[in-house]
Amino acid sequence: MARGGNRGDQTSGAPARVRSEIALRETEAERLIGWIQLAMVLFFAALYSLAPRAEGGGGFNFVPLALGAYFLFTILRVALSYRIVLPFWYLVISVIVDVALLCGLIFSFHIQYAQPATFYLKAPTLMYLFLFIALRALRFEPRFVLITGLVGALGWGALVLYAVLQGMGSMSITRNYVEYLTSNAILIGAELDKVIVILGVTLCLSVALYRGRKMFFEAVRDHAAAQDLSRFFATEVARSITGAEEALTAGQGSLRDAAVMMVDIRGFTRIAATLPPETVMMVLSRYQEAVLRVIARHGGEVDKFLGDGVLATFGAVAPSPTAAADAVRAGLELPQVFADLAPDLTLEGWPEALRAGAAIASGPVTVGVVGAAGRLEFTVIGDAVNRAAKLEDANKQQGTTVLTDAATYAAAVARGLADFGPELRPCQVVSGLSERADLVVLA
Template structure:
């Protein structure tokens, strides 16, 4: 029951153990928040100084002028605090102390009004400057940490309670200044206890509401940072475009969710990979593949492709599936030629060449999720995908490294030189498929 009530008021509690990277990300956000608070306080004190300098003075003829001194002291303190926030992570004790100093300076300024205007101490209880406490309390909300909002609110409430006590009992006061007459309270230096308690309660209620809102926001922030970190980690295992599509979908993806659209598919495979792998230790083999995939992925990303699958040393790459690309056929052909160029020019793992065969096809492709509700794979399906895989294998027969279909050649445009090398009948199709090689013009 208590847990349900707590979750209802404060929001669902995030997982107990957060990964170090998530905790570090939250700390970085809090550090940036302290810098933001510092700038907000600096702008605030500069605004007050400007306002004080241009506004008509209400204390002509008095020698005691505390406002410029207090504002100057607060300006120096704010500049020092902002400098420290840029230099290092501010410790909790310093932040708590700064909250108390903020309120102490404000309460000290309010307290000084009765000296400035040569009035009884109860005079300052009607100062509208009290409203500034809500500015200082709300400033602490920028950090998404309810402790500092609570500290600011409690400091303000305690400060005003002390000022009330001083007005009633300070300076060896004997005369009873309290009254229950509201008109007399408003037109004299008399004190209406209920009105002052009302101010303290208002400060505490606003503080409590802000603190509850911040607890909810902090828990939501923690969950969002954890989810973002998880999505970023998962994007290393699937194409970033696919991860972005999954995480930004309006509804949870289910098995069978997908769409059919014209797109291009590229299949790639390293020539003679089995022979190469026999000569390398497992560690060297993994290092070589990582170098190879990093180099090839750069070419793929440059032309807008999305890597749907790694299959050993082979890759399935799609264009115009997760991201829109009107020239997807040309992009696929450019990618295939780019892969040939980089594998011809570059040696991997020291002195190993990795010539790569590519097959490219264009047509209507189904892209979407397959599997069970608990475990899904986002991939592409259809005859056009099978044809691209078949073309990659046909490179052995024709002694080539890039083969494309007639559909791809037509869609790619006139920026390439295509040569027909033959026709192939793909299993499940009656009509033969025209196969071409390609070169850049």
């Protein structure tokens, strides 16, 4: 499949990854065209070998030679399409070969049947030209349809011209349709009609392809954008955005029972200020990747990264009856993740042993879209979000790594978490909360 140089079509200005995706689709289309042409050759060869021979054809039969040559050319074309990107000039030559084969086959009829050249003008084989034109539409490039149609019209025009010149003096040009059909006379209007139909079909198909190509490029861009979106949002969030029946607006939301987890690195701001930016970003990346794996493994979704903080939800984007249990299970894994990660981060340049904390809270949250018309954000809002953040801060005063409250732990046990008898710290003062909290130490 050829890119064909700088085309200046709808791909101009598109990101490189979009152009690459389009080029890949066009390569696949070119291979498909080759395979269909190969199937056509084999079908016609089988049909020719099985069908009874037409009567009256005593001259030399060019059909086996034409089919054999075209078979070899098509095999070469398919093989090359898997090895290289077929250049534009090669594809043009391929179109010319297709049409030349058809016109040559039609031309051979007057030799095979020992008739004047005007004889082949009645051959229904011309209809196969429309099949070649339609095949080029599989590539979604109007220019190849146009080239095929123009070459086909020129080929047929050349056959008509030869028939007129070859038969001068022995045949007549008629306006009688019956005479045209029952003799070797030429009806110029009929031949002109064929050229007009060839060009008309070519033009209509090219215009349709041009419009379809614009939509195709937009679809590829949207697909790439959706893939990018899924990297910035949880999978379910991205799907809800791209699959929304109507445009999302600020204020849309729904109430769900969910669990919220907040994870944070201790002393990150202080330590990061002393390190090169690349070290800070590498540490953040390794830490966030490790935390994300744990959250995803237990059915959670990262709502957002807050610098060194991670805000995750369970059962918010997609309802889950086991949200609290899943969140607590994830929280129980985190201390070991932090311990395993610490040596690697030290090698990356983090000067202290990694100290991080997490907290989990549950309850009703509003899941939806906030912001203004020009800047929207999909997020969760509610008391559980605030409590998770405050409980995470409380890890510092409590000397713990992972905390939750008694209500969340009870909900987790009710939904399948094995009660392992964690330490309880009732009636604790938590900065930022209006009432004392019954804390459960998970680690």
